[in-house]
Amino acid sequence: MARKSEFPRERRTDVVAILREQNESFGTGAATLEHLDKLEKGAVAIVTGQQVGLFSGPAFAFYKALTAIQITEELRHGGISAVPVFWMATEDHDLEEVRHVSWFQRGELKRFELPAVVNGGKPVGRIALGPQIEEPAHEAAELLAAQGSELLAHLLRESYGPGETYGSAFAKLFARLFAQQGLILMDPLDPELHRVAAPIYSRVIEDRDALNEKLLERGKELNRSEFDAQVKVTAKSTLLFYMGEGSRQAISASGAKFQAGEKSWAREELLNLTQKEPQSFSPGALLRSVVQDYLLPTAGYIAGPAEISYFAQSSVVYEQVLGRMPVILPRAGFTLVDAKAAKLLRRYKLSVEDIWAGPQEVRRKMERASVPSRLAKDFDRNRKQVERMLARLGKQIEILDATLQGAVDTSVKKMEYQMEKLRRKVGRAQDQKTRLLAGHEQYLESLLYPHKTLQSRELCLLPFLARWGVGGLSELQKLCGTKHLGKHQILQLP
Secondary structure, three states, X not given: OOOHHHOOHHHHHHHHHHHHHHHHHHOOOHHHHHHHHHHHOOOEEEEEEEOOOHHHOOOHHHHHHHHHHHHHXXXXXXXXXXXXXXXXXXOOOOHHHHOEEEEEEOOEEEEEEOOOOOOOOOOHHHOEOOHHHHHHHHHHHHHHHHOOOHHHHHHHHHHOOOOOEHHHHHHHHHHHHOOOOOOEEEOOOOXXXXXXXXXXXXXXXXXXXXXXXXXXXHHHHHHHOOOOOOOOOOOOEEEEEEOHXXXXXXXXXXXXXXXXXXXXXXXXXXHHHHHHOHHHEEEOHHHHHHHHHHHOOEEEEEEOHHHHXXXXXXXXXXXXXXXXXXXXXXXXXXXXXXXXXXXXXXXXXXXXXXXXXXXXXXXXXHHXXXXXXXXXXXXXXXXXXXXXXXXXXXXXXHHHOHHHHHHHHHHHHHHHHHHHHHHHHHHHHHHHHHOOHHHHHHHHHHHHOHHHOOHHHHEOOHHHHHHHOOOHHHHHHHOOOHHHOOOEEEEEOO
């Protein structure tokens, strides 16, 4: 854990002032302002973060925030002053990742999507939503209201308007949804945060050769241990991007020369530029969390499974640049099962894990379970009778000629296969009669394994909250504590 004395007072004051201005502009509540006061007075931060997805993006963004909030609560109960901070990845440039989101709606997947735009190299946090947001925002709000949550519909309308950006809209929605929990939101695009982070940019230029050597060696260590490095590091790599004139270009190094696109600098020139124009620089994947923990007194970072693997590389950057590193904790994870899905799982004797196994296995089990109960009992009884008959016959044949045992075994297997095949055909016949099986299968797959990925990585949480109530966030938070970390929980909704 980071101690109060380890974090410079002046930097803490500067960052809190910037965060207070940011969060007030997002429409934050009193609880967040109280947390900012605590942060200024010496509290540690439990940090997490995610891209600023449309209408809040996939559900795991919520799960990260809730885990950070719950860990903060546990630290407080242990006598440690701590606050939760959510780092919005507004500097990310992958618009394709954030411009669409899937909703589970009446048994089907509903896709909301904004058009791809020519953004001139802008980070996603600065891309305006424009008038094209009005129709999907209206439709999404209407769906939330129809499911019983006028509050969520109102919050979405308030947050996602034509004058907002991907970053500001996400921030306003999260600020309102987590007002009671006091979640502090952080937008790293703020030029003032870049000013505070300028010494880090300078340091990684000064120590570029040593850092590169350590990263190349760490890559070899990972390879020897049969792990894949998440970021490819070459002899020319640096940890910074240059964002001059709107475009984001990787800075490469060759001797004492540095280059990004058509621009080039001597080392001293680039060092001066990091001090004069820190807003023109952006950290790469292995430096981003280091900058975050330079700006914040981070005691713990809540990460997803893929994120955690990055720290196997970035730990050498932490060691060289900061001399400290936070505890890395896995976020909580959930698959939410509604009442209809729970009923279908019971009806077909399925588990959520069966759905994850893929459609062929699901269909096989559903067809088998679709056989009428009386006929199913007859199948089981007759199958056992056939097995006993074949066993007796096999013993008699073995006495007559032991070399025929293989043929007997093959015949038994073929008969068992044909019996099972016949049973499934009866199940399909039943399905054709009721015309329900395909719809039930689609319902389960859309909810529990949408687009063949985990629900939390694909579906937005808002429609679930509309049916559950915003109080569902508090219920989920209780399941995000230390004893649940790294576990994927299957939760039936009330």
